[in-house]
Amino acid sequence: xxxxxxxxxxxxxxxxxxxxxxxxxxxxxxxxxxxxxxxxxxxxxxxxxxxxxxxxxxxxxxxxxxxxxxxxxxxxxxxxxxxxxxxxxxxxxxxxxxxxxxxxxxxxxxxxxxxxxxxxxxxxxxxxxxxxxxxxxxxxxxxxxxxxxxxxxxxxxxxxxxxxxxxxxxxxxxxxxxxxxxxxxxxxxxxxxxxxxxxxxxxxxxxxxxxxxxxxxxxxxxxxxxxxxxxxxxxxxxxxxxxxxxxxxxxxxxxxxxxxxxxxxxxxxxxxxxxxxxxxxxxxxxxxxxxxxxxxxxxxxxxxxxx
Amino acid sequence: xxxxxxxxxxxxxxxxxxxxxxxxxxxxxxxxxxxxxxxxxxxxxxxxxxxxxxxxxxxxxxxxxxxxxxxxxxxxxxxxxxxxxxxxxxxxxxxxxxxxxxxxxxxxxxxxxxxxxxxxxxxxxxxxxxxxxxxxxxxxxxxxxxxxxxxxxxxxxxxxxxxxxxxxxxxxxxxxxxxxxxxxxxxxxxxxxxxxxxxxxxxxxxxxxxxxxxxxxxxxxxxxxxxxxxxxxxxxxxxxxxxxxxxxxxxxxxxxxxxxxxxxxxxxxxxxxxxxxxxxxxxxxxxxxxxxxxxxxxxxxxxxxxxxxxxxxxxxxxxxxxxxxxxxxxxxxxxxxxxxxxxxxxxxxxxxxxxxxxxxxxxxxxxxxxxxxxxxxxxxxxxxxxxxxxxxxxxxxxxxxxxxxxxxxxxxxxxxxxxxxxxxxxxxxxxxxxxxxxxxxxxxxxxxxxxxxxxxxxxxxxxxxxxxxxxxxxxxxxxxxxxxxxxxxxxxxxxxxxxxxxxxxxxxxxxxxxxxxxxxxxxxxxxxxxxxxxxxxxxxx
Numbered sequence: 001x002x003x004x005x006x007x008x009x010x011x012x013x014x015x016x017x018x019x020x021x022x023x024x025x026x027x028x029x030x031x032x033x034x035x036x037x038x039x040x041x042x043x044x045x046x047x048x049x050x051x052x053x054x055x056x057x058x059x060x061x062x063x064x065x066x067x068x069x070x071x072x073x074x075x076x077x078x079x080x081x082x083x084x085x086x087x088x089x090x091x092x093x094x095x096x097x098x099x100x101x102x103x104x105x106x107x108x109x110x111x112x113x114x115x116x117x118x119x120x121x122x123x124x125x126x127x128x129x130x131x132x133x134x135x136x137x138x139x140x141x142x143x144x145x146x147x148x149x150x151x152x153x154x155x156x157x158x159x160x161x162x163x164x165x166x167x168x169x170x171x172x173x174x175x176x177x178x179x180x181x182x183x184x185x186x187x188x189x190x191x192x193x194x195x196x197x198x199x200x201x202x203x204x205x206x207x208x209x210x211x212x213x214x215x216x217x218x219x220x221x222x223x224x225x226x227x228x229x230x231x232x233x234x235x236x237x238x239x240x241x242x243x244x245x246x247x248x249x250x251x252x253x254x255x256x257x258x259x260x261x262x263x264x265x266x267x268x269x270x271x272x273x274x275x276x277x278x279x280x281x282x283x284x285x286x287x288x289x290x291x292x293x294x295x296x297x298x299x300x301x302x303x304x305x306x307x
Numbered sequence: 308x309x310x311x312x313x314x315x316x317x318x319x320x321x322x323x324x325x326x327x328x329x330x331x332x333x334x335x336x337x338x339x340x341x342x343x344x345x346x347x348x349x350x351x352x353x354x355x356x357x358x359x360x361x362x363x364x365x366x367x368x369x370x371x372x373x374x375x376x377x378x379x380x381x382x383x384x385x386x387x388x389x390x391x392x393x394x395x396x397x398x399x400x401x402x403x404x405x406x407x408x409x410x411x412x413x414x415x416x417x418x419x420x421x422x423x424x425x426x427x428x429x430x431x432x433x434x435x436x437x438x439x440x441x442x443x444x445x446x447x448x449x450x451x452x453x454x455x456x457x458x459x460x461x462x463x464x465x466x467x468x469x470x471x472x473x474x475x476x477x478x479x480x481x482x483x484x485x486x487x488x489x490x491x492x493x494x495x496x497x498x499x500x501x502x503x504x505x506x507x508x509x510x511x512x513x514x515x516x517x518x519x520x521x522x523x524x525x526x527x528x529x530x531x532x533x534x535x536x537x538x539x540x541x542x543x544x545x546x547x548x549x550x551x552x553x554x555x556x557x558x559x560x561x562x563x564x565x566x567x568x569x570x571x572x573x574x575x576x577x578x579x580x581x582x583x584x585x586x587x588x589x590x591x592x593x594x595x596x597x598x599x600x601x602x603x604x605x606x607x608x609x610x611x612x613x614x615x616x617x618x619x620x621x622x623x624x625x626x627x628x629x630x631x632x633x634x635x636x637x638x639x640x641x642x643x644x645x646x647x648x649x650x651x652x653x654x655x656x657x658x659x660x661x662x663x664x665x666x667x668x669x670x671x672x673x674x675x676x677x678x679x680x681x682x683x684x685x686x687x688x689x690x691x692x693x694x695x696x697x698x699x700x701x702x703x704x705x706x707x708x709x710x711x712x713x714x715x716x717x718x719x720x721x722x723x724x725x726x727x728x729x730x731x732x733x734x735x736x737x738x739x740x741x742x743x744x745x746x747x748x749x750x751x752x753x754x755x756x757x758x759x760x761x762x763x764x765x766x767x768x769x770x771x772x773x774x775x776x777x778x779x780x781x782x783x784x785x786x787x788x789x790x791x792x793x794x795x796x797x798x799x800x801x802x803x804x805x806x807x808x809x810x811x812x813x814x815x816x817x818x819x820x821x822x823x824x825x826x827x828x829x830x831x832x833x834x835x836x837x838x839x840x841x842x843x844x845x846x847x848x
Contacts, residue, residue: 048388051393051394052393052394053388053393053394054388055526072398073310073396073397073398073401074396076394076395076396076397077396079394080394081393081394083389085388085389086389086390086391087387087389087390087391088391089317089321089382089391091320091321092317092320092321096317096320100313100316100317101395103309103310103313104310104313104395104396104397105396153394
């Protein structure tokens with residue numbers, strides 16, 4: 001599987017702040033990869049560096065096999081970039097903006113642009129500055145989709161959108177992504193939405209890649225588990241297995257997130273660590289729940305490291 | 308190419324409002340300039356300057372220029388990570404060229420066209436238009452890219468305005484420091500003058516701006532900003548300390564001696580005249596340069612005079628009269644200038660041209676004694692062409708083709724003077740007519756002589772001026788076109804032999820306008836080995 005985007009020890013520093021450190025990942029063709037992470041994790045910096053909006057301080061990013069610093073109009077015609085912070089030429093009308101972009105992209109498809117505009121109900125004859133933030137974001141999306149880019153970089157595309165618009169955008173991207181076979185690298189806070197879109201999840205924490213995994217695999221190895229102990233007097237061992245995250249106890253009940261779930265192995269491990277106890281619930285988790293568990297875990301690690 | 312045009316078209320669309328304002332201001336300036344030209348013809352004698360309207364238009368011009376030029380790069384700021392163009396298939400170089408193209412089409416060409424219209428409306432000849440346009444374009448080649456660079460580096464108009472103010476302050480500070488340095492460290496050296504220095508500064512400015520722009524579009528904003536800070540002194544140093552001159556050299560003029568118009572046998576110091584001016588008691592020593600065979604329409608005149616007086620007891624005094632046009636008019640031999648024109652029938656001293664040696668050297672306390680006097684006189688042989696002749700009455704007018712002359716005022720109330728207002732090709736405000744700028748032009752000047760033929764062709768006043776005053780293009784930031792106004796004044800006192808201060812006396816007096824061209828130039832020294840200064844009259848002492 002060839003990689004459309006590959007980063008190798010990518011780093012970006014702003015003064016003394018290491019916004020991105022040693023990021024190595026691949027975005028295979030046709031896949032949707034989501035960058036998740038708390039604020040300041042380095043998601044936007046990673047996308048900007050890949051798109052050559054920023055130059056890397058160290059390492060490199062290859063886009064279509066070309067170093068991001070040397071991206072020419074030829075490669076940029078195959079790339080779509082949408083960011084919540086991107087400034088549109090708001091004095092133009094949507095139709096004028098499309099006409100401008102049509103000249104820049106030989107693959108611009110008027111019919112497709114029309115289809116997208118209709119799907120998002122864009123008022124193309126009104127100046128962009130008169131439009132709401134959500135409509136502008138949808139316009140920006142159409143501006144980056146209508147020439148059928150091979151690679152789509154979406155930086156917080158759902159941020160600030162009301163739920164209805166968000167739903168429209170996600171449905172649109174989902175439907176089109178499947179139809180067009182786009183390669184997408186997106187960053188988002190909206191883990192629920194990402195779960196519907198992403199084939200692969202990368203979690204960034206303090207500029208470093210904390211996790212990179214297929215979404216299905218990530219979800220399938222995480223379970224919320226509830227165990228009933230023998231009695232309330234039964235002590236919880238001081239050292240629980242490292243794969244048990246977020247362990248909490250209430251009376252006889254111990255709840256935790258198993259991050260390496262395998263039915264046989266997990267049941268055996270529970271029996272070994274908590275003899276006589278009984279697994280009463282094994283529930284699949286949403287990506288959001290997994291993300292929260294991992295985020296808390298990372299924080300615990302950091303606190304431990306600091307201590 | 309298509310990308311350039313796409314970006315250009317987008318910018319034209321985005322900035323249509325400021326562009327419309329900019330073009331409207333230019334149009335208003337053109338209309339204003341041309342209508343003021345007519346108005347001044349009707350209302351002669353009013354203020355020469357453009358007045359409040361011109362000042363307001365100038366401010367609007369500057370504001371619109373800054374907004375339009377600075378906004379062009381800011382529609383696609385090269386260093387903003389949120390800029391729309393960043394991830395679009397537009398190369399930085401393409402973007403830069405598109406912005407330069409915008410500036411050329413929207414700023415430079417309309418501006419130049421406006422200048423050309425105004426200058427053509429003022430009677431400029433094609434060569435002069437070409438010169439003026441070249442000068443204008445050279446100035447714009449520095450100013451416009453500099454504004455583009457500021458726009459590119461700042462990204463937003465308010466920040467650009469602040470940066471512009473800071474830059475102006477920086478230029479003022481560096482300029483002041485360099486001017487001070489020049490006065491102390493480079494005193495006496497011919498530095499930073501004329502066209503060579505201007506063009507050197509322009510070229511250095513252009514080079515600095517080009518590197519700044521390139522750095523900005525290569526996403527090196529810190530380097531670009533540093534270059535602005537460091538480059539400004541370089542530009543000013545080129546302006547202030549440029550040591551070389553170039554370009555066409557002034558035409559070598561022959562010496563009047565070679566032309567055999569000076570009679571050596573009649574050249575020397577001749578008279579000692581008691582000064583009559585009160586209260587300062589002075590003696591005037593007059594040198595004379597004999598002339599022979601001066602061609603018709605020509606006459607000799609002094610440039611400057613260095614006088615030297617050595618007393619028998621060893622004391623020594625020198626003085627220099629910088630006899631510019633005005634000063635040369637003050638010497639007593641100037642009536643010959645009128646004679647050469649054939650406008651008077653006879654003159655009191657037709658054969659000799661007399662130079663006044665500095666009166667400042669002979670003060671009252673040196674009432675008696677013997678000294679050796681000498682004077683080195685820069686002599687010019689000039690050709691004169693009579694352009695107009697009119698009675699010395701307020702309200703008199705003459706038209707000379709596209710040129711109009713009006714005698715607006717004859718006054719004796721304060722300092723006796725005649726005010727002349729003229730419009731037409733000789734005002735030439737935008738062409739640099741200083742000596743270093745355009746070879747040969749400084750050799751031609753214009754003069755007014757007021758004279759009184761009934762009183763034996765008495766010369767009662769003169770005014771000389773060369774043909775260019777302002778080096779600022781008319782629709783540029785300087786915005787200064789003055790309708791030339793000459794004032795012919797005549798001083799009271801002994802330097803004018805019979806000039807009356809009575810208006811009635813002026814009936815019969817006339818005014819002539821003359822084109823003066825220098826055809827020969829040289830120096831003569833006249834001496835009086837034994838100058839005996841008699842005692843001053845008792846009244847003076």
